[in-house]
Each structure stands twice: as structure tokens, then as C-alpha cells.
Amino acid sequence: MSSPSDSLRVTFLGPLASFSHQAALDLFPASQPTPPTLLPTPSFADALAAVQNNTADYAVVPIENSTNGAVVQVLDLLADRDSRCSDLAVCGEYYLTVHHCLLVRPADAEGVEDPSTLYPRIAKLYTHPQAWGQCDTFLSTHFKGVERQDAPSTSKAAAIVANTPLTNSDELPAAIASPLAATQHSLHILVRNIEDRANNTTRFLILRNKSSTSRAVNSGEGRDFYPHAGPTRKLKALISFTIDHEKPGALVEALNVFRNHGLNLTSIGSRPGQVVAWQYIFFVECEWLRGRNEGEGEGEGEIVERAMVELKGKTGKCRDLGRWGDRLGG
Amino acid sequence: MSSPSDSLRVTFLGPLASFSHQAALDLFPASQPTPPTLLPTPSFADALAAVQNNTADYAVVPIENSTNGAVVQVLDLLADRDSRCSDLAVCGEYYLTVHHCLLVRPADAEGVEDPSTLYPRIAKLYTHPQAWGQCDTFLSTHFKGVERQDAPSTSKAAAIVANTPLTNSDELPAAIASPLAATQHSLHILVRNIEDRANNTTRFLILRNKSSTSRAVNSGEGRDFYPHAGPTRKLKALISFTIDHEKPGALVEALNVFRNHGLNLTSIGSRPGQVVAWQYIFFVECEWLRGRNEGEGEGEGEIVERAMVELKGKTGKCRDLGRWGDRLGG
Numbered sequence: 001m002s003s004p005s006d007s008l009r010v011t012f013l014g015p016l017a018s019f020s021h022q023a024a025l026d027l028f029p030a031s032q033p034t035p036p037t038l039l040p041t042p043s044f045a046d047a048l049a050a051v052q053n054n055t056a057d058y059a060v061v062p063i064e065n066s067t068n069g070a071v072v073q074v075l076d077l078l079a080d081r082d083s084r085c086s087d088l089a090v091c092g093e094y095y096l097t098v099h100h101c102l103l104v105r106p107a108d109a110e111g112v113e114d115p116s117t118l119y120p121r122i123a124k125l126y127t128h129p130q131a132w133g134q135c136d137t138f139l140s141t142h143f144k145g146v147e148r149q150d151a152p153s154t155s156k157a158a159a160i161v162a163n164t165p166l167t168n169s170d171e172l173p174a175a176i177a178s179p180l181a182a183t184q185h186s187l188h189i190l191v192r193n194i195e196d197r198a199n200n201t202t203r204f205l206i207l208r209n210k211s212s213t214s215r216a217v218n219s220g221e222g223r224d225f226y227p228h229a230g231p232t233r234k235l236k237a238l239i240s241f242t243i244d245h246e247k248p249g250a251l252v253e254a255l256n257v258f259r260n261h262g263l264n265l266t267s268i269g270s271r272p273g274q275v276v277a278w279q280y281i282f283f284v285e286c287e288w289l290r291g292r293n294e295g296e297g298e299g300e301g302e303i304v305e306r307a308m309v310e311l312k313g314k315t316g317k318c319r320d321l322g323r324w325g326d327r328l329g330g
Numbered sequence: 331m332s333s334p335s336d337s338l339r340v341t342f343l344g345p346l347a348s349f350s351h352q353a354a355l356d357l358f359p360a361s362q363p364t365p366p367t368l369l370p371t372p373s374f375a376d377a378l379a380a381v382q383n384n385t386a387d388y389a390v391v392p393i394e395n396s397t398n399g400a401v402v403q404v405l406d407l408l409a410d411r412d413s414r415c416s417d418l419a420v421c422g423e424y425y426l427t428v429h430h431c432l433l434v435r436p437a438d439a440e441g442v443e444d445p446s447t448l449y450p451r452i453a454k455l456y457t458h459p460q461a462w463g464q465c466d467t468f469l470s471t472h473f474k475g476v477e478r479q480d481a482p483s484t485s486k487a488a489a490i491v492a493n494t495p496l497t498n499s500d501e502l503p504a505a506i507a508s509p510l511a512a513t514q515h516s517l518h519i520l521v522r523n524i525e526d527r528a529n530n531t532t533r534f535l536i537l538r539n540k541s542s543t544s545r546a547v548n549s550g551e552g553r554d555f556y557p558h559a560g561p562t563r564k565l566k567a568l569i570s571f572t573i574d575h576e577k578p579g580a581l582v583e584a585l586n587v588f589r590n591h592g593l594n595l596t597s598i599g600s601r602p603g604q605v606v607a608w609q610y611i612f613f614v615e616c617e618w619l620r621g622r623n624e625g626e627g628e629g630e631g632e633i634v635e636r637a638m639v640e641l642k643g644k645t646g647k648c649r650d651l652g653r654w655g656d657r658l659g660g
Contacts, residue, residue, distance in 0.1 A: 065602075066602055066607035066608060067604060068402075068602070069402060072399060199607045201607050203608075249589050249594060251595045251598070252589045255581075255582050255585055258582065265581045265582055266575075266581075267610065268598050268600060270399075270599065271399050272395075272397055272398070272399050277396035282598075
């Protein structure tokens with residue numbers, strides 16, 4: 001049997017059964033020969049700090065949702081204004097489709113064959129505020145006027161329902177949460193996939209420590225956390241930089257560096273630099289086809305390194321935040 | 331005396347005494363010959379819809395905060411995915427420095443000369459969740475461990491304190507809110523400017539209807555809401571577009587159009603397109619020096635119109651969201 005020190009330690013934003021937990025479970029399955037140790041943290045900052053301090057090997061954090069856009073708290077941590085995450089690098093991405101379910105206590109669903117016969121007895125709904133909007137069609141069709149109670153997370157909403165004493169059978173509580181939350185809190189899934197949009201997807205980044213001393217991480221150079229998938233066709237890189245705002249054209253000039261090196265810009269984000277008002281830290285993601293450097297004795301990452309050299313001459317603070325295999329286009 | 335129909339109608343996100351209300355008051359002073367009618371709305375969507383439907387002349391909405399970044403709800407409305415704001419155009423901007431004050435009931439402050447002598451008697455603090463973080467230094471110095479209660483707005487926090495009955499004089503309530511909220515709810519300003527950052531500024535956009543039938547708006551072509559300030563040195567424009575994500579280099583190519591026409595890119599934002607996952611609507615803001623087209627018989631806006639023609643060939647949906655005088659650089 002493996003010693004605990006061989007077990008990969010993975011941090012994510014808790015509580016247990018959060019969507020981050022689901023992503024971490026998918027990426028680091030318990031079925032591996034040495035099961036990983038999954039560590040929920042109270043904040044994104046704590047998840048990243050653990051990797052920076054080498055008390056964890058990987059952090060799994062959401063960066064973007066297909067409907068709601070960027071997760072700015074994570075971008076702000078990657079902006080690293082106070083140099084607290086300076087050794088972190090992105091080494092992978094993961095796309096998780098968000099599914100919401102209507103959950104009830106198992107005793108309430110006993111003997112119920114048609115779920116809709118239970119609807120009139122549900123008197124109170126619990127979920128995270130964002131989920132109300134994501135399930136609007138289902139809720140306005142079947143639960144118009146039913147009392148709604150906000151919870152700090154969908155997982156917590158499930159916990160509240162699970163812990164409600166069985167008293168009045170005509171005023172049942174129900175939660176909107178994930179199948180994982182149902183398992184975690186022993187609830188019954190009354191209806192699956194009640195979300196409006198079938199393609200509501202959250203993209204996660206996997207972060208490691210560039211100067212990690214962990215054998216488990218170094219042996220695969222951060223690329224082996226996807227053992228069940230083959231190599232990808234495209235590679236991606238994330239780069240952050242600041243520019244001289246007084247210089248006209250400085251931003252376009254910086255972006256042209258990517259084109260000059262054959263890197264296709266796929267997204268641009270910005271966050272306040274928080275030193276001088278209205279000066280930003282830009283986050284640029286780019287991609288290129290794997291193998292285009294082969295035969296010239298160059299590694300896959302050298303295309304980015306050459307772009308970085310040119311970018312450094314045209315930007316202020318400029319940082320290579322990592323490279324990884326694209327999991328969207330395959 | 332002027333008839334009510336001459337009064338400019340201005341919408342903003344309420345409640346009364348919100349920061350949007352302060353911006354609207356600064357932009358449309360009550361001291362004008364025909365005082366404007368200020369109309370608080372329950373949502374940003376309602377503020378914009380009123381202008382689209384010509385039931386208001388202007389909307390004043392926050393677009394960006396120097397610390398927290400973009401106001402994505404407003405960007406999502408400007409993205410106009412369902413063509414509900416298609417006649418709106420930005421016609422101005424305004425920078426409001428955010429100041430927080432510690433507010434108490436006037437009776438509690440009676441006879442108090444040194445504000446700090448009242449601190450130990452304050453047992454409960456109310457404010458909007460974002461304000462806790464913005465006043466962190468002050469609060470952790472003087473109110474460590476004091477109970478905190480979230481309110482839906484800083485103005486509402488002031489209202490709660492104002493409406494708390496005067497009972498136990500050793501468990502006083504206090505609110506963190508603006509000087510305007512103090513006036514609105516007849517509270518006493520115990521301490522001014524308790525925010526951590528002196529330069530915490532919110533930028534507002536002023537929106538009008540391009541096809542407005544309002545005489546008041548058309549007479550000034552949307553440029554006369556700033557009667558107390560002179561013409562600006564720089565002009566700005568906001569443009570939104572989508573790109574062909576399958577075409578490498580499409581984004582950089584679109585951005586180069588701005589450079590080719592002498593328009594300096596000052597910011598780029600993006601929001602999910604919400605049609606296909608991971609395809610975005612980009613928001614580009616650019617600026618140029620006033621008067622650079624003079625002598626060629628061109629209006630100030632023609633530089634943007636020429637760029638738009640070229641941009642249309644290189645983007646998907648592409649929209650000119652308006653031009654206005656820069657109020658940051660002067």
C-alpha cells in the first residue's frame with residue numbers, strides 16, 4: 001500500500017459537494033491506485049495559498065462560466081498584486097457542465113411514482129441565489145409563488161433540507177443542487193436537469209507550484225493529472241501584463257506580439273491594477289497547434305517563451321501563467 | 331414657469347441616496363432653471379428601458395469601479411442580446427469618488443464632542459456587503475468583533491438605523507453609507523471618509539435615446555448635460571462586436587482597425603455571447619484628440635464612422651454605442 005506522502009493533495013473551494021468538488025473528483029478520481037486527498041478550503045485564496053506553500057499539490061478553481069462570464073475573484077488572485085501566488089502556474093483546464101436537480105428528503109418521496117404529484121406539497125425551496133435564475137423556466141412553471149430561501153451554496157441548501165425535521169407532510173422543503181450534493185447529504189433526486197440552458201458550463205483551471213518539491217507533481221511535470229485522456233490537438237497559454245497607459249497604441253502593440261509569433265488570441269480579460277485608478281492588468285489567453293515546433297529541436301512551450309521575450313519589451317509587468325492542453329476543441 | 335414637459339427625466343438605480351442617485355444629482359443639478367425629474371428604478375434594466383421607451387431622457391448607470399472592475403450587469407444590458415436597448419447611445423461619462431461615513435441617529439450623538447467616545451456604545455453595524463471590505467482598516471481598528479448586519483444597499487442600511495427605536499443607549503446601531511444617505515434619512519455623520527483607499531472611484535455612463543423625440547435632449551444633441559464644464563481635450567467611443575472564433579487572428583485583426591484609424595484603445599472587456607458557449611461579445615473603448623479632423627469638413631464623430639465601416643468587414647455583429655467627451659484626462 002502507498003504511503004500517505006504519495007497521495008496527491010488537491011485543494012478546491014468548499015463546502016463538500018460544491019461544483020469545485022465535483023470538478024476535483026472528476027480530475028482526480030478516487031479509483032486511482034493511490035487515491036488523492038481532496039481538501040476543501042473556505043476561500044479561493046486559501047486554495048491557492050496551499051499550493052504556493054507546498055501544503056497541496058494542485059488547486060482546482062473555476063475561472064469562467066459560459067453564461068455568467070469570468071470569476072473575477074480568481075482573476076484577482078492570479079493578478080498577484082501582492083506576490084502571494086508568484087510560484088503558481090496553470091497546468092490544465094476542465095469543463096464541467098452544471099446540472100441542477102430538485103432534491104427532497106427520501107422519506108418524502110417514498111411511494112411517489114410521478115414526481116409532479118409531490119409538487120403541490122413542496123412549500124419552501126432552498127438554493128444559492130444564482131441557481132434561481134438558472135432554473136427560471138422550471139420554477140415559474142411548477143413553483144410559482146412558492147417561498148424561496150437563499151443559501152450560501154447549493155450544497156448548503158441540500159444540507160438544510162436534509163436537516164429539516166420530518167413534521168408537517170404538507171409543507172415539504174426542497175433544495176436545488178447537484179447530484180453530488182444529493183449523495184453527500186443523502187437526499188432523493190426528484191427531478192434531474194431542471195436548468196434552463198443545457199450548455200451552462202464552468203471552466204476550471206488546475207494550478208500547480210512551478211518550484212514544487214513534490215515527487216508526484218514533478219514526475220509528470222503537471223501533465224499527468226489527465227491519465228484517462230489522450231494528448232490534445234491544441235495547446236493554450238495564459239499571460240498577464242500591464243501597459244504604459246500614456247502611450248497611444250500600447251495595448252494593440254502588445255496584442256500584435258501574439259500574432260507575430262503565430263499565437264491565436266482566444267480571450268482577453270482585464271482587472272483593475274489597484275495601484276493607479278483606471279490602469280489595468282490584462283489577461284490574455286492564446287492557443288496554437290501542438291507539434292508545430294517539432295523537428296526544430298524546440299519544446300512545445302518555446303513558442304510562448306519567444307513571444308514573452310518580445311512582450312517584455314512592450315509591456316510593464318508581464319507574466320507567463322502557464323501552458324496546458326486545450327480540452328474544449330480536443 | 332416651465333411646464334413639466336420641459337423638465338429632463340433622468341433614471342438611475344435606486345433606492346434614493348444610492349451612489350447612482352448622487353451621480354445623477356451631480357450631473358443634473360436641481361439648481362437649473364428647469365429642475366430635472368430624477369426617477370429611481372428597481373433595476374438597471376428598468377433604468378435603460380425607460381430611455382429606450384422615451385419615458386425618460388437620460389439614464390445614469392455605473393459601468394466600472396476603480397477597485398472592483400466592470401459592472402457586468404450593465405455590460406450585459408449593453409450587449410443587447412435580445413434587442414431591447416437598440417436605440418440607446420452613450421453620450422457622457424462621470425467619475426464619482428466613493429466616500430463612506432459612519433452614521434448614527436442624531437439623538438445618540440447629542441453632546442458628543444470626540445466621536446471616538448461613542449465607539450464603545452455602538453453594538454451593531456449595518457451596510458452593503460461590499461462596503462465592509464472598502465472600510466476594512468477603520469473597522470478592524472475601532473470595531474473589531476462588533477456585530478455586522480448586511481443590508482441590500484448602503485442607503486437601506488442608513489434607513490434601518492434611522493428607524494431603530496431609541497431604547498438601550500448602550501447598544502447603539504450605526505450605518506456605513508454616503509453623506510447623501512445621511513441627509514436622506516436624517517442621520518448624523520459621526521466620521522467622514524472611513525474608506526481604506528482615497529481613490530475608490532466609480533465611473534458612470536450617461537445614456538440617451540438616439541431616436542429621441544424629446545426636444546430637451548435633441549436641442550443639445552446629448553452634449554448639454556454638462557453645462558458647468560468646458561469642452562474636453564479628448565473624445566471617447568464605445569464599440570461592441572463579436573468575432574469569428576474559428577478564424578485564427580480574428581480578434582487582433584479587429585483591434586488593429588482601431589490603430590489603423592488613429593483611435594487609441596483604452597480598455598477591452600468581454601461578456602459571454604450566450605448563444606454558443608465560450609464565444610464572447612467584446613466591448614472596446616477608444617479615444618482620440620478633439621479637433622484632429624477639423625479643417626477637412628468632418629465632424630468629430632467621422633473618425634469612428636470610418637473605423638466602423640472597416641470593422642464591419644472583420645467582425646460579426648458590430649455596434650457603435652456612442653461617443654462623448656473624456657472627463658478623466660480633461
